[in-house]
Amino acid sequence: MAGENLLKVQGVETYYGNIRALSGVDVEVNKGEIVSLIGANGAGKSTLMMTICGSPQAKTGQVIFDGEDITRLPTHLIARKRIAQSPEGRRIFPRMTVLENLQMGANLDNLKYFKEDVEKIFVLFPRLKERQSQRGGTLSGGEQQMLSIGRALMARPKLLLLDEPSLGLAPLIVKGIFEAIKKLNQEEGLTVFLVEQNAFAALKLSDRAYVMVNGRVTMSGSGKELLANPEVRAAYLEGGRH
Amino acid sequence: MEYFIQQLINGLTLGSIYGLVAIGYTMVYGIIGMINFAHGDIFMLGGFAALIVFLIATSFFAGIPVALLLLLMLVVGMLMTGLWNWTIERVAYRPLRGSFRLAPLITAIGMSIVLSNFIQVTQGPRNKPIPQLVTDVYHIGDITISLKQIIIVIITAVLLFAFWYIVNKTPLGRAQRATEQDRKMAALLGVDVDKTISITFVMGAALAAVAGCMYLMYYGVASFNDGFIPGVKAFTAAVLGGIGSLPGAVLGGLMIGLIESLWSAYFTIAYKDVATFGLLAFVLIFKPTGILGRPEVEKV
Numbered sequence: 001m002a003g004e005n006l007l008k009v010q011g012v013e014t015y016y017g018n019i020r021a022l023s024g025v026d027v028e029v030n031k032g033e034i035v036s037l038i039g040a041n042g043a044g045k046s047t048l049m050m051t052i053c054g055s056p057q058a059k060t061g062q063v064i065f066d067g068e069d070i071t072r073l074p075t076h077l078i079a080r081k082r083i084a085q086s087p088e089g090r091r092i093f094p095r096m097t098v099l100e101n102l103q104m105g106a107n108l109d110n111l112k113y114f115k116e117d118v119e120k121i122f123v124l125f126p127r128l129k130e131r132q133s134q135r136g137g138t139l140s141g142g143e144q145q146m147l148s149i150g151r152a153l154m155a156r157p158k159l160l161l162l163d164e165p166s167l168g169l170a171p172l173i174v175k176g177i178f179e180a181i182k183k184l185n186q187e188e189g190l191t192v193f194l195v196e197q198n199a200f201a202a203l204k205l206s207d208r209a210y211v212m213v214n215g216r217v218t219m220s221g222s223g224k225e226l227l228a229n230p231e232v233r234a235a236y237l238e239g240g241r242h
Numbered sequence: 243m244e245y246f247i248q249q250l251i252n253g254l255t256l257g258s259i260y261g262l263v264a265i266g267y268t269m270v271y272g273i274i275g276m277i278n279f280a281h282g283d284i285f286m287l288g289g290f291a292a293l294i295v296f297l298i299a300t301s302f303f304a305g306i307p308v309a310l311l312l313l314l315m316l317v318v319g320m321l322m323t324g325l326w327n328w329t330i331e332r333v334a335y336r337p338l339r340g341s342f343r344l345a346p347l348i349t350a351i352g353m354s355i356v357l358s359n360f361i362q363v364t365q366g367p368r369n370k371p372i373p374q375l376v377t378d379v380y381h382i383g384d385i386t387i388s389l390k391q392i393i394i395v396i397i398t399a400v401l402l403f404a405f406w407y408i409v410n411k412t413p414l415g416r417a418q419r420a421t422e423q424d425r426k427m428a429a430l431l432g433v434d435v436d437k438t439i440s441i442t443f444v445m446g447a448a449l450a451a452v453a454g455c456m457y458l459m460y461y462g463v464a465s466f467n468d469g470f471i472p473g474v475k476a477f478t479a480a481v482l483g484g485i486g487s488l489p490g491a492v493l494g495g496l497m498i499g500l501i502e503s504l505w506s507a508y509f510t511i512a513y514k515d516v517a518t519f520g521l522l523a524f525v526l527i528f529k530p531t532g533i534l535g536r537p538e539v540e541k542v
Contacts, residue, residue, distance in 0.1 A: 053430055079432035091427040093420055095536075104420050107413065108432045155431065 005067075006031045006191050007052070007159055012061035014044075014051045021047040023215045024061070029159065029193050034185050036194040036202040036223070038236055039212035045195040046088040048212070049163050052193075053085055054078045066158065080108055084157035088164060088195075090148040094137025098128055101136050101147055105154030113156065121150040124180050141168045149177065153184070159191050160184075166198045174198065178205055199236040203227045211236075244384035249507040250500065255391045255460065257499020258398035262453035263476030264483065264491035265405065266446030272486040273422045273442050274339065279350040280330060282473015283357035284323050284447050288454025289464040290361060291319040296372055308375055312393075312459070319451035326357075327447030328440055336436070354469065361466040369463045376459065394456045401452060402492060405445070409488065418442055422486075471515070478522050484535025493533060497521070 007029040014022040021044045029035045037045050051058050052065075055075045063071045070078050084105070093101050102121060106114045122129040125146040131139060136147060145165060152160055162181070166174040178201055184190040196202035203209055203223040211219040211232060219232065226232045263285045270278045292315035299306050299314060334353050338346045378389035409415035420428040421438045429435050457472065458464050479498045483490025498518055505517040525533065 055426060055429060075426075075429035076432050076434045079430055085430050087427065087430065091424050091430075093423045093427070095423055096416075096419060100416060100419075104416060104428075104431050104433075107417070110413065151431070 004031045005029075006033075006065065007193065008062075008064040009048070009052065010062045010064070012048070012051060012058040012063065014047055014056055014058050016047075016056070021215055022051065022058075025212075025215070025217055027210055027217065029191060031191055032185070032189045033207045034181065034192045034194065034205055036196055036206040036209045037212055038196055038199040038202055038209060038226075038232075040236075041197075043212040044215040045212055046163050047215075049085060049087065049161050049193075049195055052078075052161065053083060079155070082108070082155065082158040083161065084152035084155040084159070085161040086145075086148040086152040086163060086165065087161075090141075090144045092136035092139070092144045092147055092151075094135065096136055097133050098136060098139070098147055099132045101151050102128075102154050105151035108155055114154075117154055117156070121153060124153075125150055142170065142173045145169055145173075145177070149180075157190070159193060162192060162194045164195055164197060166196065166201065174201065181205065199232070200227075203232075245507070246504075248385050249503045251385070251387055251391060253500035253503030254496065255394050255499070256502060257496035258395055259453045259457050259460070259495075260472070260476045260479045260498050261492040261495025262398060262401065262449045262456075263473065264479040264495045265488060266450045267477050267480040268483070268485055268488060268491040269418075269442055269446050271480070273418060273439055274335075274346075276335070276343070276346045277350065277477070277485075278335075278443075278446075279347070279473075279477075280353035280357055281327075281446065281450060282476065283354045283361075283469030284327050285450040285454045285457070285473055285476070286361065286464075286466065286469035287326055287357060288319045288323045288447075288451030289458040289468055290365060290370075290454075291322040291451065292316070292455035292458050293370055293372060293464045295319070296375075312375065312455075315455050316397075316452055319455045320448040323447040323451040323454070324444040327443045327450075331440055331443040336439075354473075358466050358469050365466060367466060369465045371463050372458065374462060390459055394460065397452065397456065401449060405449070406488070408445075414438075414441065475515075475518060478518060482522050482525055482532055484532030487532070487534045487536070490532055490534035 005028060009025055009027040012022055012025045013020060025048060027048070037048065039045050050056065052063055053075055054070070054073055058071055062069055065081055065083060070081060093104065096104070102118055103111060103114065106117060127143055128146055128150055131143060136144065139147060149162065149165060165177050181192055182205060185192055194202060194206065203226050206223040209221065209223050209226050210217050211226065219226065219229070263281065266281045266284070267278065270276065270281070295315045295318045296311065299311055330353055334349050335346050338349060376390040376393065380387045409418060417428065417433045417438050420431070420433060421435050425435050457468070475498055476495065479494035480491045482497060483492070483494030501517055501521055502514045505514045
């Protein structure tokens with residue numbers, strides 16, 4: 001099963017009005033992999049994540065998931081193919097409780113596996129258990145991030161899209177979240193496509209990675225290769241230290 | 243004292259009707275952020291649907307039991323207005339989603355005019371009377387309670403409970419609240435946003451139909467113009483209670499019903515609308531979001 005292609009993005013161009021945000025992006029994610037996408041602010045990483053989910057839809061090119069063309073499907077039907085996203089800005093439902101937010105994640109199965117799945121989430125993020133009847137909007141940034149990832153996992157995804165899971169979090173929590181991702185990948189074979197600013201942590205975690213600049217994929221390779229690549233090091237890893 | 247309690251009962255009855263209509267305004271506002279100005283006319287249509295059912299039923303099945311007749315009027319009215327509101331959303335509002343905020347608002351006003359004119363043309367401009375359906379009256383001391391008042395308050399309470407349950411405890415209600423809070427995220431979680439919005443319009447219309455039917459039963463007349471003043475008052479109720487808040491809509495409705503009754507009883511009836519809208523202005527000065535409206539502070 002591993003190694004089989006799960007997601008294939010081919011020549012995708014996405015526009016916001018007249019502004020081209022993605023120009024001819026090709027990305028592939030195989031089953032059981034952790035693939036990350038690194039790049040500077042405004043490079044189009046989040047746009048690619050949202051384009052995979054059909055919001056906005058790609059103007060040209062194709063998004064193929066599990067052998068099926070999903071480029072023109074409406075967002076909610078793409079979600080029903082079991083692509084779950086923890087999006088940029090977390091997008092927690094602020095006036096719903098933590099538990100209700102998780103229930104929203106489990107909507108696809110009508111809460112059939114809710115009880116057992118929510119226990120797993122609470123093991124992964126014990127903090128959420130303490131806060132379960134609190135409203136989403138009152139959580140701290142880190143707790144919201146955990147909730148956003150937890151909510152995505154509740155959908156029992158075939159592909160988990162994570163947009164900046166480390167944004168605004170304390171290093172210790174980031175470490176916890178990355179360990180959790182690794183664990184899910186190794187134990188349950190979860191396929192993860194990850195956007196990260198924290199390039200070092202992302203590359204260490206990933207099987208493969210893509211580098212995005214100005215709406216184009218400029219480099220790709222295994223996590224180790226990119227970690228060793230001088231250009232990548234200068235631009236994304238040591239940039240802040242000079 | 244008896245006089246006061248009497249007015250309280252009258253106000254509560256009227257307020258129930260306003261509250262039911264106000265829920266439709268507040269729900270639609272909550273979920274797509276527009277004021278559906280045609281909602282008052284949906285309420286009026288509900289009254290006419292009930293009237294037509296009444297005429298058909300009584301002319302073809304003379305001697306039909308009153309309870310069955312009322313049930314028929316309610317159910318058919320709910321189905322009819324539900325279909326109307328669904329269609330309105332589909333043809334008039336959905337194509338404008340994502341355009342600037344005023345566009346659907348103006349369309350809604352247009353839709354309101356279309357509906358009331360349609361009824362004026364097809365049903366005639368005169369008031370349509372129906373005979374009293376429920377005439378029983380109870381006396382407790384000097385206080386008079388009519389059976390129809392009791393029916394109105396009970397039906398309202400039952401519907402409110404059912405409604406509260408749907409919104410807070412069912413997957414549909416969760417999807418509605420999610421759509422209200424973050425439409426894009428709801429879609430990312432597999433919620434069919436268009437369908438959810440349609441269902442919301444149908445639910446609001448069904449409540450308005452019940453209110454329209456009860457208004458007809460209470461006052462005994464229906465007019466093509468009923469969507470306007472009662473509609474605006476129900477809208478006022480929604481704003482007074484805090485637009486977007488369901489308990490607020492009910493509270494606002496009851497307050498407006500009570501103020502109308504009490505003002506008419508103790509001051510001049512001619513100025514009851516002044517009192518109602520004066521209260522709205524007064525509340526909005528001190529609490530612009532309405533009584534139960536939430537202040538817009540959220541962590542992003």
